[in-house]
Amino acid sequence: MVDRQDSDRPRTRRLPRAVRERQILDAAVEVFATHGFHNASMDEIADVAGISKPMLYAYLGAKDELFVACIRREATRLIEAIGAAVEAGLSPAEQLWRGLQVFFEYVQHNQSGWAVLHRQANLQGEPFVSELSQWRERATRLIAALLAQATVDSAQPMRVEQTEPFAAALVGAGEALVEWWLHNPEHTADGMAMRLMNMVWMGFGDLVEGRSWSPGNAR
Amino acid sequence: MVDRQDSDRPRTRRLPRAVRERQILDAAVEVFATHGFHNASMDEIADVAGISKPMLYAYLGAKDELFVACIRREATRLIEAIGAAVEAGLSPAEQLWRGLQVFFEYVQHNQSGWAVLHRQANLQGEPFVSELSQWRERATRLIAALLAQATVDSAQPMRVEQTEPFAAALVGAGEALVEWWLHNPEHTADGMAMRLMNMVWMGFGDLVEGRSWSPGNAR
Amino acid sequence: MVDRQDSDRPRTRRLPRAVRERQILDAAVEVFATHGFHNASMDEIADVAGISKPMLYAYLGAKDELFVACIRREATRLIEAIGAAVEAGLSPAEQLWRGLQVFFEYVQHNQSGWAVLHRQANLQGEPFVSELSQWRERATRLIAALLAQATVDSAQPMRVEQTEPFAAALVGAGEALVEWWLHNPEHTADGMAMRLMNMVWMGFGDLVEGRSWSPGNAR
Amino acid sequence: MVDRQDSDRPRTRRLPRAVRERQILDAAVEVFATHGFHNASMDEIADVAGISKPMLYAYLGAKDELFVACIRREATRLIEAIGAAVEAGLSPAEQLWRGLQVFFEYVQHNQSGWAVLHRQANLQGEPFVSELSQWRERATRLIAALLAQATVDSAQPMRVEQTEPFAAALVGAGEALVEWWLHNPEHTADGMAMRLMNMVWMGFGDLVEGRSWSPGNAR
DNA sequence: CATGAATGAGCCTTCATTCAT
DNA sequence: CATGAATGAAGGCTCATTCAT
Numbered sequence: 001m002v003d004r005q006d007s008d009r010p011r012t013r014r015l016p017r018a019v020r021e022r023q024i025l026d027a028a029v030e031v032f033a034t035h036g037f038h039n040a041s042m043d044e045i046a047d048v049a050g051i052s053k054p055m056l057y058a059y060l061g062a063k064d065e066l067f068v069a070c071i072r073r074e075a076t077r078l079i080e081a082i083g084a085a086v087e088a089g090l091s092p093a094e095q096l097w098r099g100l101q102v103f104f105e106y107v108q109h110n111q112s113g114w115a116v117l118h119r120q121a122n123l124q125g126e127p128f129v130s131e132l133s134q135w136r137e138r139a140t141r142l143i144a145a146l147l148a149q150a151t152v153d154s155a156q157p158m159r160v161e162q163t164e165p166f167a168a169a170l171v172g173a174g175e176a177l178v179e180w181w182l183h184n185p186e187h188t189a190d191g192m193a194m195r196l197m198n199m200v201w202m203g204f205g206d207l208v209e210g211r212s213w214s215p216g217n218a219r
Numbered sequence: 220m221v222d223r224q225d226s227d228r229p230r231t232r233r234l235p236r237a238v239r240e241r242q243i244l245d246a247a248v249e250v251f252a253t254h255g256f257h258n259a260s261m262d263e264i265a266d267v268a269g270i271s272k273p274m275l276y277a278y279l280g281a282k283d284e285l286f287v288a289c290i291r292r293e294a295t296r297l298i299e300a301i302g303a304a305v306e307a308g309l310s311p312a313e314q315l316w317r318g319l320q321v322f323f324e325y326v327q328h329n330q331s332g333w334a335v336l337h338r339q340a341n342l343q344g345e346p347f348v349s350e351l352s353q354w355r356e357r358a359t360r361l362i363a364a365l366l367a368q369a370t371v372d373s374a375q376p377m378r379v380e381q382t383e384p385f386a387a388a389l390v391g392a393g394e395a396l397v398e399w400w401l402h403n404p405e406h407t408a409d410g411m412a413m414r415l416m417n418m419v420w421m422g423f424g425d426l427v428e429g430r431s432w433s434p435g436n437a438r
Numbered sequence: 439m440v441d442r443q444d445s446d447r448p449r450t451r452r453l454p455r456a457v458r459e460r461q462i463l464d465a466a467v468e469v470f471a472t473h474g475f476h477n478a479s480m481d482e483i484a485d486v487a488g489i490s491k492p493m494l495y496a497y498l499g500a501k502d503e504l505f506v507a508c509i510r511r512e513a514t515r516l517i518e519a520i521g522a523a524v525e526a527g528l529s530p531a532e533q534l535w536r537g538l539q540v541f542f543e544y545v546q547h548n549q550s551g552w553a554v555l556h557r558q559a560n561l562q563g564e565p566f567v568s569e570l571s572q573w574r575e576r577a578t579r580l581i582a583a584l585l586a587q588a589t590v591d592s593a594q595p596m597r598v599e600q601t602e603p604f605a606a607a608l609v610g611a612g613e614a615l616v617e618w619w620l621h622n623p624e625h626t627a628d629g630m631a632m633r634l635m636n637m638v639w640m641g642f643g644d645l646v647e648g649r650s651w652s653p654g655n656a657r
Numbered sequence: 658m659v660d661r662q663d664s665d666r667p668r669t670r671r672l673p674r675a676v677r678e679r680q681i682l683d684a685a686v687e688v689f690a691t692h693g694f695h696n697a698s699m700d701e702i703a704d705v706a707g708i709s710k711p712m713l714y715a716y717l718g719a720k721d722e723l724f725v726a727c728i729r730r731e732a733t734r735l736i737e738a739i740g741a742a743v744e745a746g747l748s749p750a751e752q753l754w755r756g757l758q759v760f761f762e763y764v765q766h767n768q769s770g771w772a773v774l775h776r777q778a779n780l781q782g783e784p785f786v787s788e789l790s791q792w793r794e795r796a797t798r799l800i801a802a803l804l805a806q807a808t809v810d811s812a813q814p815m816r817v818e819q820t821e822p823f824a825a826a827l828v829g830a831g832e833a834l835v836e837w838w839l840h841n842p843e844h845t846a847d848g849m850a851m852r853l854m855n856m857v858w859m860g861f862g863d864l865v866e867g868r869s870w871s872p873g874n875a876r
Numbered sequence: 877c878a879t880g881a882a883t884g885a886g887c888c889t890t891c892a893t894t895c896a897t
Numbered sequence: 898c899a900t901g902a903a904t905g906a907a908g909g910c911t912c913a914t915t916c917a918t
Contacts, residue, residue: 036257036342036343036344037257038255038257038258039257041911041912041913042912042913042914043912043913051878051879052878052879052880053879053880053913053914053915054878054879054880054914054915054916055877055878055879057913057914057915058877058878062913062914063912063913063914119338119341119342120342122338123255123338123339123342124255124258125253125254125255125258136402168403169399169403172399172402172403173399175398175399175402176395176396176398176399177395179395179398180391180392180394180395183341183391184391199418234902236901236902239902260886260887260888261887261888261889262886262887262888270903270904271903271904271905272888272889272890272904273889273890273891273903273904273905274902274903274904276888276889276890277902277903281888281889282887282888282889474695474780474781475695476693476695476696477695479890479891479892480891480892480893481891481892489899489900490899490900490901491892491893491894491900491901492893492894492895492899492900492901493898493899493900495892495893495894496898496899500892500893501891501892501893557776557780558780560776561693561776561777561780562693562696563691563692563693563696574840606841607837607841610837610840610841611837613836613837613840614833614834614836614837615833617833617836618829618830618832618833621829622829637856671880671881671882671916671917671918672881674880674881677881698907698908698909699908699909699910700907700908700909708882708883709882709883709884710883710909710910710911711882711883711884711910711911711912712881712882712883714909714910714911715881715882719909719910720908720909720910
């Protein structure tokens with residue numbers, strides 16, 4: 001039989017709208033991350049948030065909308081965390097390195113948050129996938145600018161249009177690496193960051209200088 | 220969020236058991252891939268397969284079992300495709316190269332199949348994850364043997380126990396790269412294979428000879 | 439998953455119709471008795487009978503009809519068994535006694551048959567209950583005649599119309615006692631028969647001579 | 658075999674929990690009694706109760722649980738009705754007599770309730786049968802105490818251990834008589850009670866004084 | 877503002893029943 | 898005559914969503 005959820009979380013009343021919304025989003029992220037989008041029930045979210053279901057709907061709308069709101073908040077948080085770490089005045093390489101560090105650290109401490117939401121969103125198909133794409137593109141543009149900046153003093157400076165695909169690859173690789181990390185959690189955040197940095201920075205150098213491996217020279 | 224489809228696919232009748240089973244698996248893979256495990260309805264699978272639901276159950280059992288059957292078939296297909304490509308008599312490097320080529324080609328032509336099933340299976344938790352793990356381990360062991368073989372003539376031959384973690388990383392990287400590829404489909408299968416080959420073969424060399432990158436020497 | 443019943447019962451072919459029908463009824467009674475009307479599946483009955491489902495339908499019709507056929511056969515068997523035991527020439531009392539003996543013995547050795555079918559039939563509502571009623575009435579008339587015969591030489595001979603309600607009570611008490619016996623199987627068939635005989639015969643005497651117990655004389 | 662009914666019963670709304678629960682149990686008892694456990698559909702029960710299926714599940718759980726709840730309620734009601742009638746201060750014989758009266762009256766006015774539930778429960782196997790057994794045992798113990806009390810002033814007072822089997826027989830006989838009564842509804846409740854009282858009280862006397870009937874002395 | 881009570885709609889699963897061979 | 902293959906039609910159960918208080 002259904003165990004009528006008489007959870008004992010205190011139902012604080014009459015909170016300002018912003019606080020309530022945060023409360024709800026916290027609950028939603030936790031529940032979505034734990035059970036996945038489909039298995040998460042609005043009942044449980046409302047319960048964890050300490051409010052009634054009608055309130056849940058009043059504040060953040062239907063399940064889909066709530067999920068999108070979760071994605072948005074987590075994405076924003078991540079981008080802001082990275083932005084805060086990447087101080088102006090550092091060299092592009094160091095900016096990238098700091099950014100990657102923060103990225104992996106953030107993911108590590110927010111598995112309930114971004115990493116899992118990311119996987120969920122990718123799986124639920126439209127419209128969640130497009131929501132994600134927007135954030136990916138935003139990140140890509142930032143990094144492309146960074147890379148272009150790094151070539152400013154070289155013999156052949158690159159424009160943003162040229163660095164963009166490379167930046168996209170970096171972002172994608174980052175996402176993929178996180179996925180892989182989830183299955184291999186024995187590595188440290190810094191280790192992961194270094195791995196990616198290595199790949200990127202050396203690959204970037206190789207790209208500029210035209211080195212590569214090919215089937216012909218098999219050992 | 221779901222659009223039910225009244226498909227008028229012709230219902231071919233009285234097929235031999237084996238053919239029907241393939242038909243059903245094809246349909247199931249397609250539907251699971253498109254909507255995800257949870258959003259996929261047995262109704263739609265039956266419809267796409269061109270049969271009635273009772274047949275669906277008679278042939279491949281409940282939803283869980285059907286899904287496992289899908290995973291198994293796709294995994295088997297992939298492994299066999301690779302096995303067929305890796306002819307004996309080739310050098311380890313070339314065997315690996317051929318294997319990677321086929322892997323990425325396979326994924327490219329079976330996005331509905333492998334790639335998405337892989338993501339689905341990883342997310343739906345037990346018992347699907349374990350099912351997948353078995354296949355991953357099988358692949359890992361094969362590759363570990365390959366790598367060990369490659370060092371047979373070197374100064375410090377490695378035993379399978381030593382190459383295994385490296386092989387695991389390769390498999391993981393392969394899976395992760397595919398994930399990334401899905402978001403960046405402009406690359407070719409051979410290009411992807413080369414990328415991974417590069418990483419692996421050079422990394423393998425580095426591993427033996429102890430080279431690496433570190434934050435200190437930022438350019 | 440469905441375990442496709444490839445039972446290994448030999449499927450004897452080309453049997454004369456009567457034999458086939460007996461085979462089927464045997465199987466049906468067994469299965470109905472074991473699982474109850476609803477939980478019995480035509481699949482299992484066909485399997486136990488060693489024939490295919492279409493044959494099952496060809497020989498004895500739909501599930502309802504098959505069940506009615508079972509009731510009929512078992513009722514017929516019982517009545518015939520009793521008829522065979524009650525030889526002419528015996529005194530009414532002895533005829534009744536023999537009849538009751540056979541009745542309880544029959545039930546004891548045919549629990550799969552009559553007892554359970556009786557309970558099943560009573561539970562499935564119309565049209566099965568009416569089917570049973572017909573047989574009950576037939577038995578009742580036989581016994582009423584017997585009782586009337588028993589009073590032929592007494593001071594006040596009774597006609598069948600007068601003994602009938604009493605006979606009905608006997609039949610009903612018999613059925614009820616069997617029900618009770620199923621829950622108290624430690625008693626013997628003869629013990630049960632004696633219990634009923636006692637009740638009936640003494641009650642019959644009392645009835646004639648007008649003895650009875652009443653609330654007034656509570657000890 | 659089932660005739661679905663689109664009943665237009667008015668759906669009273671927003672009832673307090675306790676009232677709804679009674680409503681639902683009433684409906685469930687009626688439907689289970691009419692169609693039997695298996696033929697009863699949750700749809701119909703919800704319909705008769707005047708609520709939607711989800712409420713049905715929210716209030717009383719799955720079909721099994723609902724059925725058990727029905728058994729419990731009916732058993733409780735019966736026992737309480739009897740308890741209320743058997744005032745202290747009466748002689749054992751009179752207590753028994755009152756109890757039997759109430760028992761048969763209760764059954765008569767609750768055919769949908771007790772009698773049929775009893776038959777249903779007995780046939781649906783575990784776990785329903787055990788549920789029933791508990792109530793039977795409870796009734797048995799009460800009666801055994803009563804009988805022991807009745808012999809307190811006699812030459813050979815009996816202890817509860819001795820009267821218990823006799824009480825069990827009484828309870829069983831009562832159940833069996835009800836079964837029989839259902840098929841012979843022309844008798845009154847008092848008539849039935851008297852029949853059983855007769856049997857029991859005289860049998861009880863016989864038991865003490867060792868009288869019995871045997872095949873030898875056929876009239 | 878806040879909620880307990882209520883429901884429409886859908887999904888998984890299973891059978892009795894029947895073609896087409 | 899005999900059957901493997903196939904399905905229409907329900908039934909149990911759950912969940913996102915919304916009144917009515």
